[in-house]
Structure formats: structure tokens, C-alpha cells
Amino acid sequence: MPQRLLILVLLEVLLGWGAGVSAQAQGNGPGVRGARAAALGNASVALDGDAWAVANNPAGLGSLARPTVGFYAQNRYFSAALNVGAAVVALPLGAAPGPEAAADEPGAAPVGAPATPRAWARRGVVALEAQRFGGQLYNETRVGAGYGYRLGQISVGGRVELLQISIEGLGSRRVALASLGGQVEVLPGKLTLGVYGYNLGQARLASYQDERVPTVLKAGLAYRPTAQVLLALETEKDVERPANFKAGVEYRPVGALAARVGVASLSEEISAGLGVRLRDFGLDYAAAFQAALGFSQHLSVTKTWGKGNGKELKIKN
């Protein structure tokens, strides 16, 4: 059934039919950002310290230590009409407090925290993102701004975006959306819980059939049994579609290299990927396979600069 739905959606999009009920199922959801998330089956709601958190869960921005730019490209089923491209700039505001200051802050170093104190931007992290999906017949363009703030075990984040949907021959529609997210370190350094609500205001695209941008709630856990292994679990619910359950595993034998696999129940997609990190550069690649529709590929690069905490990088992605 899900395959059939996808094919149907694909056809609709390719043929440029009206933005009917099924078309919204393909596009205008929160989507995938970054090849790391894609490799983990997009179980990304509890991940942090990554610029792509701007769309996966802006609360995760709060732990970003250094200014970052990133580019992301996605190709689905070798069709140019389904390409996604995105770019992000994330800027921590206010210098990260030194290790001593971080330890003084109430709740900053909870009992049982790892010995190395982690630091995060004092005034939060702001990020700007632009993304485009589709080809000439049907495309979605969005410009978003996200903000994440972290205090101790808690991070909160929000995002506003402007979404434009264009269908050739039918014109275009523009709506503004607001989303909110949060993350909590249940066990410091080991277990993080993330929740993200996308389009909480249920923005309306068209009065015909009361078409709205989907409202999606995601909740998930990220578990780090050891410093090398990350286990991510997530459930995602679009109000109008069945629930999706996603899981991913990341293994980082050395700081510079990561291997990942993931699955997602609703799209019946499996994925795998590799990540390489060389000081300031990050390069991630993921391939996903859907039994009926074939391969998708994801590639992202990030570049960070400025002073960072070297140890921080090892623990984080």
C-alpha cells in the first residue's frame, strides 16, 4: 500500500496535477535534511550540534559550538523532478563560556555528566536556511529562520519559514509556518529525548478541500551506549498519514569516520551512509533504497570555522 501511494504521488507530481490531497503528502512536510539524517532513516529529532537541526529539530541548534555553513543535495529515483537542494548558515551568538563558567552555571553540569564539560553558545544559535524541491512543473521553495537555545540539560528551538509552492500553469501559493521543538538530556551524555512539532498553526494552502500544509509531530530518542555508537529511534505522525517509525545506528570507529544504517516503516525504505570529518570539513553521503521505487542519494558538506572545543567535536557528530 505505501508503495502504491508513493507511485501515485510520484505520478501526480510528475504530471503536474493540482496540489491535491496526495501532493501534500510528498512535499511540504518537514522533509529530510543532511545526509547523516538520511542515512539514519531520518530518525533525526533527537540529534543535536548539527547545522541541519534547523529543519530536523531546531532545539538541536543550541548545542552547535561554531559557525557552520552547509549544503545538501538529494536525488530521488534518478529523477530530476524530485531533486532537493538546501543551504544553511548557522551562527552561535555570544561566545561559549569557558569550562569553569559552564560548570558554575546551575544545571550545566548535572551529576553523572562526562568529565569534559561541554560548552554552548550563551545567547543561542541562529540559523538561516533555503531549500528547494522539485523541477519546473512542480516545485516548493522555502526560506526559514531557526533559533535554538540550550541551558543545561534542556534545549528549546523554534523556526519560522515561508513556503512557496508553484505548479506550472496553475500559479503559486505562499504561506508562513511556525514550528517548535525541544530536547532533553534524560541521562547526560547518554540519552536524549527530542520532540518537534512542525506547522503547529496548520497553515492553509487552499480553501479547496481545506488543503493545509501537513501538521507533523515527531518524538524520538538518541541513545549513546558508548562514545562510538549512537542509536536513534523516532516516531513521526503527520495528521493525515499513518504513523512512521524510524530507527538508525551510527558507528564511529575513529573520530574522522562514521558508518550509518537506518530504516523507516512507512516508506519501507532502508538506508546506509558514510561520513568523513576532517577538522573543519564534513562530508556525508547516504543511499536509501525503496523496494518499488529504487535508489535515492543524499550528499551534504559542511564547513565550520572559528575557535572550537576539539573535545566537543569528538563527542558530537
Next chain:
Amino acid sequence: MSFLIFNSAKAQDYPRRPPDLDRLTQELFAEIQSDQVPVEDIYETLLNYYQAPLNLNAATREDLRALLLLSETQITSLLRHREANGLLLSVYELQSIEGFDLRTIGRILPFVAVAGGDGRAARGPLWQRILHEDNNYALLRYERVLQTRQGYTAPTLYQGRPTLRYLGGPDKLALRYRASHSQDFSVGFSLEKDAGEPWAWQPGQGRVGFDYFSAHLVLQARGRWKTIALGDYQLQFGQGLLLSSGFAVGKGAEVITTVRRSSVGVRPYAGLLENSFFRGGAATYQLGPRWEATAFASHRNADANLRQTQDSLAAYDEFSSGLIYTGLHRTATELANRHRLAETVGGGHLGYASANGDLAVGLSAVGTHYGTALLKRPESYNLFEFSGKNNLALGLHYSYVWRNLLLFGETARTTGGALGTVNGLLASLGPAVDAAVLVRHYPADFHSLYGNAFGENYRNINESGVYFGLKIRPAPRWEVSAYYDQFSFPWLRYRVGAPSRGHDALLRLAYTPSKTTILSTQLRQRLKPRDLPTSPDFPVPLPGNYLQQSLLLYYDAALSPALEVRTRLQASRLRLDDVQPWQAGYVLAQDVAYRFGRALKLTARYAVFDADSYDVRQYVYESDVWLAVSVPALYGQGTRAYALAEIRLGKPLTLWLRYAETRYRHQTTVGTGLETIQGPARSEVKAQLRYKF
């Protein structure tokens, strides 16, 4: 006044944290699966019980059991400790009692206090004690659905007659007052007008503007008179087989302590549920050091629809086909049924408790007389139901503590000769293992009209079953609980056209990394046959294997004294029979509560739900104004959100404001019948003002 402050300061040697009732209720009612359970009633009974802190120096074994938070072994060690070392000096002493770990102490602290002996004389005569009681409140509650429902629109004509409409406005209003002190007194009254009920002044029929009126005065520990109750009250004796009063939490995430009922005796009734209390008088008298006797009498008019018999050979000229428990009197029909059936109840209880309280035995008797005979509709499933005007029930209950075992049970006989029985065993098999076994048998012709002993059904009739419960703490922060309950219904039931059998099983894993954090996951499966829909191929309704499976993932943490978060994922599926397709329901909800200083607390939720049909509707517990509970049934596709503000306007005055909204996708109407709303959303506002004297 200064004397008073001194006195209360002395009694409270520990800064009591406000009880986190939300968390407790979430634990006790982890998963509500039915409309039948009067959650509101249970919640309020518990809340009232918790409102007046239990004095650990005066509490009896039954009082401690009613807390539902202590194991039998812990209760025994507390009582032994009190016996050996005299009265407790402070709650800090709890740490020195065997079996009291920090988690247990943390859980009970909000609900208990350590006070000296009877300080009543120092607080002056009764009227002064009532006037100066700290534990009092007067509250005014207002509620309304914002959208216009069909019942409130102008009537239209259908076949020349106006269609049915509600007679009153859509506002719901309640006014309540209560003051109580544990082991001393309780006084209070409640007035309520439900949405749709008209204002009316008919004092003879109990309509004093408001449609519902209730009041009580209960005095406790007056010499040998343990309790004297006037007005509205509830009774709970033994295992609740004959008399039960809302302490019946039933099966849930707590698998051990909720299995047995506590014999708390006469309880004041101050709730808003219009049909779950006695009205009249009751008294408990201490006959000797080990014996006590209770007598009670009640007379009230219950809602029922009365009919005349057409058949001249029938046993009764006039009869009622059943009592109506909703308490709603909104339409002409509902008003016509209001208070139509006179019900007179009388009875008593004789109880014996051994010197150390280990053995308790009691005899209870309940006689009921209806002014008009009851006669259920002539359906097969009603064949053995109660009919007639009189019912007499006699019961014997016992509980016996031996080492780490608690044996308890109750057996009763009702008019007609049916014997119903429930017997159980709670065992602390080790410091980290608790087990429970309960066996029950309620015949099809067993008529306990006010009972609510342990069972799968809400009423104790036509059911046999065996329950096993197990709770293990394998590591300090982990707890595994499980139960398996097997039941059979020897006669037909409503919507079940054959004798049937089923089971209910639960497995719960809870992890508490800190005192204020809990992560839990729970799986439940219930097989409870129900009739399949009839069709031309399948003309006779026969029960199918109606199977429900559910999953609950829950995270609750107080991240700081000011901030609390909760995440809840609830998913379930069911099928009508083995070969039928599954239907599924899903809810994901996120709650945040933040306290801005002492003056303001905000709570909010955003949830997404999707349930294929009414059968897989999802009940999700929500925070509500103080003393209220909200458990909406969600089905269809949509979002549910609410915001609740608790505002302290001054020391005596607190205001609650609540707004809740359910938005449905692809629906043009919400609700059915007179409750129908044109449009895709339903929103409710609620306001409550509390004044503490």
C-alpha cells in the same frame, strides 16, 4: 490568629511539596480503556483523600492501604515501628523504618503528616475549628463549549412536531464549599447545573436554581463514636463487594496495591457525580477495643424511566426498566425521568480487628427497597438481572496479615441465593519482588447494587476470573510490572450473544533515573469477545474474538522546580475477530508546564491523533482545573491542544483558566445528535475561582 499559625507550624515539621497529582494519576490510570470507568469519581475521591494529609501517628492499617502507595509489608513495618518506638517525631523518621526506601518516602510525603496526639482541644470548639481550618475551599466553576451545538439551536418542525432541544443554556456551573480535617470533621456542599439544564426553583424536588444539590456534615473520633455522617456519604467495607465508594482504581499500571480494597468505612461525599452516594445518615460506634458497629440509612429519588404494564397478568402494574446514571436533565424526556424512583437503603456493618490489627473480620448487610419495581427489558442478556422491589445482601469479609503475606476476601449472598466471592493474596516475596493473586466469582444472578469489587466489568455480576500480578525491581532504578487476568462470563452480556471468555495482560517497564524523572513503556493486550455485525450471510449476532493491543511510551520529568515536560505516545489496534482487518489508533502528545514564580503556572499540550474508528478511540489524560479531570476520547484525524493557567490572585484566591481545542481534518461536523457542531473544531473554555478562608 498567631496561636493558629504557631499550631500549624508545629504540626508541619517538613515543608510539604504540593502533591504532583498529575503524575500520580498518570501512574494509576496509565491507560483508560473504557467509558464505563467513572474516572472523575475515582480521581476526586483520591484527591479528597489526599487533600487532608493523613496523620501517620493516627492512621490505621486501612487508612494506609487507601493511599495505594505502600506495600503491605511497608504498612506492617510502619505500624510495628510505631508500636515499638512510640509516636513518630517527624517524617524524617520514616527513613529509619525497614522497607522504606527514598522513592517510597518521596511518593507518600505530599499526602502524609506527622502530628502529635489529638490536638483538638487546643483548637477550640467545633465551629471555631471549622472556621479556622486551613484545609477548606469554596469554589466556583464555569464551563462552556464555544461552538453552537444542535441542542441549543431553535427547534425545527418535523412531521408537525417541534424537534427535541435542550431546555437550558450551554453554560455549566458549579459551586462548592468544603472544610475538612483528618480524624475530626468534614463539612461541605455542592451545587451544579450541567450544560443544557434549565434553571428552576423546586426545592421539593431538590432543584434550587441549580439542578443538583448535595451537602454533608461528618464528625469523626467523638469518643466512642468513630464517625457520624449526615447528608450525603459513601460507604466502603471489605473488598467492596457490597459497598464501594470510588476507591476502585482497578487494573492498571499499578499491579499490586490496587488489587485489594481498603475498608475505610463511612466517607463524606462531596463530589459532583449525581448517582454514586447515599443520602441520609450513618454512624460508626466503637463497641469495645476490638469491635465496631456501623449503621446507615438512606433515602433518595433516583433517575429512572417508569412504564405501565399493558399485560394484566404481569407481576407489576408499574415498573422501571432501569436506573439512569448520567445525572443529566436537559430535555423534557430527561426531566420527566428525573428523581422518579424512590430508593430506600438501610444496613449495617459489624467489624472486628485483632489487637495488633493483623486480623480483621466484618459482617455487612445492605437492604434496598425501591418504590417502583425494577424490570429490565426482556432481552436474553437481562434474564438474570435484578428485578423486583427488594434486595437484601449479606456479606462476610476478612483480611489477615501473616509475615509477608496478606490474605483478604469477601463473600456475599444476595436475594435469590446467589453467592458471590472475591479472594486474594498479596505477597512480598522479597525486598524487590511483590506478587498478587486474586480469584473472583460473581454469578449471573448475583445482585450487588452498590458494590464495585475487583473485576473486568464495572458491575460485579456474571463474571469469574483469576488475576496474577507481579512487580519486580531488578535494579535500583528499574521496575517491571506485569499482570495476567483471565476471565469468563458464564451468561450473555450486552452486545455479547453467547457465554464468553477472554484475557487481559499487561507488561510495563519503568525506569526512574532520578526522583523527578520517569520513562516507561507499557504493552497491553485484551481479548474480550463482542458480537460481530450481522449481515445477510451472517444473520445471527455471535461474538467474535475482539482483540485489542496497545502500546504506551511515556516520559515525564521535572527538569527544574519550575519546568516539567511530558511526552506520551499511545498507539493501539484492534480487530473484531481473528480474520477481520486491524483498525489502528495513535496519539502523540507533548506537554510543557512552567511555573512563573508563585503567582502563575502555565500548562500546555499539543497532540496529534489519528484513530480509524470510534472503536479504537484514544483516551488521553489531560491536566485540568483543580479537582477536575479531563479524559477526552479522540478519534478521527486531527490535533488536540490545550492551555491551562493557574493564577494566584492573593493568598486566599486562586483562579484557573483553561482553553482546549480539538481540530479535525476533513470533517464538516463534530459530534452526534444534539451535540452536533457544524464545522471542524470543538473548543471548550473553563474558569474556576477558589477562595480559601
